[in-house]
Amino acid sequence: MADLGIPQNTIAVLQKYNFVFQKKFGQNFLIDSHVLEKIVDAAQITNEDCVLEIGPGIGTMTQYLAESAREVVAVEIDRALIPILQDTLSAYDNVTVLNEDIMKVDVGRMVQERNQGRPIKVVANLPYYITTPIVMSLLENHVPLQSITIMVQKEVADRMQVGPGTKDYGALSLAVQYYARPEVVARVPANCFMPRPGVDSTVIRLSRYQEPLVKVQDEKHLFALIRASFNQRRKTLANGLANGLGISREQVTTALEEMGLSATVRGEALTLEQFAELSNLLKKHSSVS
Numbered sequence: 001m002a003d004l005g006i007p008q009n010t011i012a013v014l015q016k017y018n019f020v021f022q023k024k025f026g027q028n029f030l031i032d033s034h035v036l037e038k039i040v041d042a043a044q045i046t047n048e049d050c051v052l053e054i055g056p057g058i059g060t061m062t063q064y065l066a067e068s069a070r071e072v073v074a075v076e077i078d079r080a081l082i083p084i085l086q087d088t089l090s091a092y093d094n095v096t097v098l099n100e101d102i103m104k105v106d107v108g109r110m111v112q113e114r115n116q117g118r119p120i121k122v123v124a125n126l127p128y129y130i131t132t133p134i135v136m137s138l139l140e141n142h143v144p145l146q147s148i149t150i151m152v153q154k155e156v157a158d159r160m161q162v163g164p165g166t167k168d169y170g171a172l173s174l175a176v177q178y179y180a181r182p183e184v185v186a187r188v189p190a191n192c193f194m195p196r197p198g199v200d201s202t203v204i205r206l207s208r209y210q211e212p213l214v215k216v217q218d219e220k221h222l223f224a225l226i227r228a229s230f231n232q233r234r235k236t237l238a239n240g241l242a243n244g245l246g247i248s249r250e251q252v253t254t255a256l257e258e259m260g261l262s263a264t265v266r267g268e269a270l271t272l273e274q275f276a277e278l279s280n281l282l283k284k285h286s287s288v289s
């Protein structure tokens with residue numbers, strides 16, 4: 001099968017199958033072989049790897065992944081793409097295509113079955129309408145994985161890697177940085193896709209830590225705390241948390257004081273380490289009261 005990283009070959013496949021792009025599925029197919037090579041390089045795929053690709057489209061990146069990996073599992077929601085994938089991937093016996101919604105796939109079980117529970121690598125040109133839920137679910141559910149190398153909207157990549165005190169800093173930054181080390185791999189202009197998206201894109205690699213860098217007693221509490229802090233961004237932490245977590249203002253103020261922080265501090269000023277410390281203190285105080 002011809003290299004789909006070459007635009008003419010993608011056009012030929014789309015015409016052959018009279019394919020109609022579905023906006024609701026975030027379909028913007030890559031048509032640039034340099035970008036494809038960069039993504040696969042950044043993902044550091046070896047012939048021992050089991051790779052999960054989310055949203056293979058017509059199989060463009062899947063071909064590149066299948067050349068390097070031991071095995072590729074590609075999960076595609078759009079039924080109309082399945083016969084196309086059977087065609088474009090017919091040369092590869094190491095690719096399994098599943099016609100599923102990734103949000104409904106038990107990825108942990110898939111890793112158990114396909115890779116005996118050993119960490120997989122996730123690679124994807126993600127549908128932008130569900131980038132955050134996909135990434136959060138892979139990280140929070142502790143799916144065994146080494147890295148997630150993904151094309152995302154530029155603004156989302158910015159949010160994943162910034163620190164305190166910037167407007168992009170928020171729950172996504174903290175969640176990603178708790179579990180993984182983010183690194184931007186490439187900026188990708190809209191003309192590398194068909195059809196062209198209305199936004200610029202970035203390839204980012206999230207390398208998962210074996211152990212999170214900060215120690216926290218209760219991960220769920222930490223993330224409830226983080227979400228409550230940013231849900232009411234304009235409020236001080238003491239007010240935001242009292243509302244969001246159903247605890248007293250005094251409890252929050254006492255914990256902040258213990259940390260040497262002002263009672264009027266806002267969530268966007270706290271580092272991940274400080275959120276972890278605050279979570280541990282609030283847990284400690286709630287268990288003694």
Ligand code: SAM
Nearest residue numbers: 025028029030055056057076077101102125127
């Ligand atoms: N990987 C292809 C490429 O790079 O050319 C296509 C990328 S396109 C941005 C996103 C793909 O994800 C589309 O094929 C779309 O149908 C698929 N998709 C959208 N939502 C999905 C979901 N919930 N589960 C699985 N695939 C999904």
